[in-house]
Amino acid sequence: MITLKNIIEAKNRLDGVVYNTPLAYAPTLSKELNANIYLKKENLQLTGSFKIRGAFNKISLLTDAEKKAGVVAASAGNHAQGMAFSAKHYNIDATIVMPEATPLTKISGVKAYGAEVILHGSNYDEAYSFATEFAKTNNKTFVHPFADDDVIAGQGTVFLEIFEELQDIDMIVIPIGGGGLISGIASAVKQLKPSIKIVGVVASGASAMNTSYKAKTPIDNLTVKTIADGIAVRDVTPKMLDYVLELVDEIVEVEDQEIASAILFLLERQKIVVEGAGAVGLAAIMHNKLNIENKTIVLPLSGGNIDVTMLSVIIEKGLLQSNRKMNMIVTLVDKPGSLMRLTEIFKEVYANIVMIDYDRNSVQLDFGEANVTIGLETKGLEHKELIKSKLKENGYRFKEI
Numbered sequence: 001m002i003t004l005k006n007i008i009e010a011k012n013r014l015d016g017v018v019y020n021t022p023l024a025y026a027p028t029l030s031k032e033l034n035a036n037i038y039l040k041k042e043n044l045q046l047t048g049s050f051k052i053r054g055a056f057n058k059i060s061l062l063t064d065a066e067k068k069a070g071v072v073a074a075s076a077g078n079h080a081q082g083m084a085f086s087a088k089h090y091n092i093d094a095t096i097v098m099p100e101a102t103p104l105t106k107i108s109g110v111k112a113y114g115a116e117v118i119l120h121g122s123n124y125d126e127a128y129s130f131a132t133e134f135a136k137t138n139n140k141t142f143v144h145p146f147a148d149d150d151v152i153a154g155q156g157t158v159f160l161e162i163f164e165e166l167q168d169i170d171m172i173v174i175p176i177g178g179g180g181l182i183s184g185i186a187s188a189v190k191q192l193k194p195s196i197k198i199v200g201v202v203a204s205g206a207s208a209m210n211t212s213y214k215a216k217t218p219i220d221n222l223t224v225k226t227i228a229d230g231i232a233v234r235d236v237t238p239k240m241l242d243y244v245l246e247l248v249d250e251i252v253e254v255e256d257q258e259i260a261s262a263i264l265f266l267l268e269r270q271k272i273v274v275e276g277a278g279a280v281g282l283a284a285i286m287h288n289k290l291n292i293e294n295k296t297i298v299l300p301l302s303g304g305n306i307d308v309t310m311l312s313v314i315i316e317k318g319l320l321q322s323n324r325k326m327n328m329i330v331t332l333v334d335k336p337g338s339l340m341r342l343t344e345i346f347k348e349v350y351a352n353i354v355m356i357d358y359d360r361n362s363v364q365l366d367f368g369e370a371n372v373t374i375g376l377e378t379k380g381l382e383h384k385e386l387i388k389s390k391l392k393e394n395g396y397r398f399k400e401i
Contacts, residue, residue, distance in 0.1 A: 055079060103309075209240075213244055
């Protein structure tokens with residue numbers, strides 16, 4: 001456990017540098033889930049994530065010689081931006097090693113603060129191995145994104161801000177990747193109000209910490225695959241597992257589809273943009289992983305640095321699953337007027353066409369036929385069924401895709 005004294009000292013170092021991010025009551029969410037839900041909006045933090053807290057605290061404690069030599073970090077993006085910002089603040093050189101699949105928005109954010117970026121490896125752990133060797137070879141200080149007590153103390157300042165505004169809390173639901181955020185918050189909680197239940201959430205595609213927590217011994221994943229790239233950690237650090245075993249009351253897993261639905265809910269209903277890691281807490285309570293009825297719950301939205309391409313995919317899939325969009329292939333007779341007659345049907349049932357593609361060359365078609373791939377805006381399941389009924393009435397062959 002990180003001492004409360006160290007977390008308070010970290011907060012003093014961060015004052016005037018990082019934002020005291022909003023803690024906002026979520027009335028719509030609270031009503032739907034029959035609980036009192038508060039959102040700690042670290043997605044609005046400088047650099048778009050809580051990670052700046054730990055990075056800045058660590059760099060502020062380096063010796064003059066260490067600062068002169070420069071720092072190295074490995075990160076999927078958020079620690080990288082926190083390190084780059086902090087290094088620029090102290091006018092020291094920073095080299096950040098990031099996995100090759102890191103979203104462009106995070107790479108651009110790091111470079112904007114003047115840090116050098118090296119892309120290496122397919123995941124965080126491969127980037128980490130390269131970065132530690134690079135730091136050793138070049139006599140630079142490696143700053144670990146989570147397995148460092150000064151970094152963890154910085155992350156613990158999130159709870160100090162929460163506690164200044166709200167003391168009547170039953171549960172805090174926190175993302176887990178390497179374990180830095182949950183260890184920092186939980187260390188502060190257990191020393192200020194130990195009755196608060198600490199729940200961690202992992203992505204099912206990066207579930208090593210949950211597996212290790214249950215087994216009480218480090219068990220690494222062979223691979224990781226999740227849209228929550230901020231918590232896509234393959235290997236469990238023994239030190240961090242010890243902290244998690246000491247401080248965390250429960251860990252649950254969420255699937256990528258559940259994470260995506262939480263991202264879309266926050267975007268559409270709360271007007272908040274979060275990345276996958278920032279949405280896992282909401283995904284857990286939205287999909288009944290925890291008993292929260294009549295409880296006061298705090299969800300740290302840990303980051304907002306989501307790639308716009310990923311966000312676009314999530315929105316598209318969400319519209320399809322909520323029956324607000326419909327994609328289908330309709331087979332027509334390939335002659336003048338056929339397409340116009342089809343669009344007249346859509347006009348009759350008030351279905352707006354948003355995408356259309358005409359194919360007369362597929363080998364699967366009989367001569368004289370054409371396939372029309374079409375995207376429609378729809379108004380729910382009943383509207384979709386009406387569209388399909390009208391197509392059948394008019395003798396069309398079609399399939400939904």
